[in-house]
Amino acid sequence: MATYILRRVVSTVAVMVMVGVFVFLLLRLAPGDPADIIAGPRATPEMIAGIREQLGLNQPLAIQFVHWALGILGGDLGTSIFTGRPVLELISQRLEPTISLSLLTIILSVTIGVSFGVLAAWRSGGLVDRILTAFATLGFSVPVFVVGFFLIYLFAIRIRWLPVQGYQPIDHGFGPWVVHLILPTVTLSVPYIAFIARIARASMLEVLSEDYMRTAAAKGASAYSMLFHHALKNAGVPILTVIGLSFAGLIGGVVITETVFNIPGVGRLVVDAINNRDYPIIQGVLILVSGLYVLINLAVDLSYTLVDPRIRY
């Protein structure tokens, strides 16, 4: 186990170095002179030279990379070109809404998705199963923004139960915070619920026909205990895998959802940064998201041992 973790950490470092090189080259590989792009069409040669000096673009590429990488290791993600403020500060200001939205989405998707999947497998071929399968297919194929606008129209404009858009920080009170997050969370969760439900159903169906399920029944176990105690843990490895994959890739959905619901989170920060060609911000977010992705994958792989005692690293 210890050697496995060590091996994974080493490979994580390797992956992050590659991500770093890629993200670094992003700016340099963009067509034309980066300073030109940053300065925009109406810049004077003096302004471009100034930017080039400021970014250290006159030095060899390798030196630039080392400077940049050392900065990141020291917690310096660079400075926003547009606002002139540190990227790390800009990101951390936007972190709360994004983390709130992501956590609520994870909680909702996992509980509903797994329950749907278990229920569908239990009554496989029945009405519940067919309804859930239809929902899963639909939920997975309709784009996030369509679901978002539909929900806004229905719950915010027609029946006026929920606010149309916006965000309230949690220290302004739990109530407003939750109320503003209901629609975005549901919107963002739909495809994940669908995905998790499908995998959970398939995985459960396989487990339900195992001999030990009959043993559990012969023992007098209740349907609830059979499903959630005996079967679900056995079906857990594939379910954990898709949960990990889903949320490692959550950021894409977060960007769209934050835009649709006008939430001032990291997603919106990125969209604005792209519009403003604010490369340091894009690079900083990319580095953080990649790091998170790798960490989630590691956590998922390690969690297998908790679910299945036969798995040893």
Next chain:
Amino acid sequence: MQLHQIAGNDLLLDVRNLETHFYGEDSVTRALGGISFQVKKGETLGVVGESGCGKSVTALSILRLLPKLTARTVGGQVRFHGRDLLELSDREMRKIRGDQIAMIFQEPMTSLNPVYTVGHQIAEAVQIHAKASRSVAMEKAEEMLRLVRIADPERRVNNYPHEMSGGMRQRAMIAMALACSPELLIADEPTTALDVTIQAQILRLIVDLKERTGTAVMFITHDLGVVAETCQRVIVMYAGQIVEQANVIDLFARPAHPYTQGLMRSVPDRRRGRQPRLPEIPGIVPSLREPIFGCSFAPRCPFVIDICREKTPVLRDVGSSHAAACWRAEEVMGA
């Protein structure tokens, strides 16, 4: 049609005309064609027959453990302590499973849940039925492992199934089945998947525990040797029907059904030394998807006469507590 009626207070399980069907895409398989038999308190009843003759289906029908989508018990009664199990609600049935009637299965390698410890799985039965706390139930689990003679039970309770051998797992299954002191233990080929030496140990264990606890055992097997060693009474099944039922001594001394006779001939006899080739029963088991006219064994039977192909023989007395479903049973016994 019931022959030797067992006196009421000795009677534990009374199966009457049990009929179970399997439903396929566009076919119905009549896996059990209305069988009747009884189990007395504390006795060991052997159920023998080839693969697919309905032995396991009988057991699963009694406990109502058949897959709901593909199988249904369409007729008959399963009277246990006078109550028809087929009439009980799911909740009432759960109270009987694992408590009054327990079952052990053929495949010890796959019959235990791989993600829970053996102790946990034994304790679960105790927790469900005795409403015991977790710690009390775990103590009971350890005690049961000791009872089934697993060495070092203090350590073994915390083992996962994959950390045990096949023989040990089957012992653990037995411990689980007996944890709530059932009145009836259904053992469905409990030794078939094990090594020969382990088979003998597990058989001896079941017989021993049966003596100590007084539980009745329904022993399902295709091995007549096992029947001879363990059972008092035997029923022989063929194509979803009971074709013969007798005391074990009578059955071996004077089998009254040609199928039983064929089965016995195909058992190797160690006392006779090397034999050139074991006799086998010619032909194959009939498909239960088509209706069968006459005796289902007729196409393979050396004693077959015209009536066998036209009229189905019913189980009838051929001696004291000995019955067979054969038109020529008396001649078969004499042969």
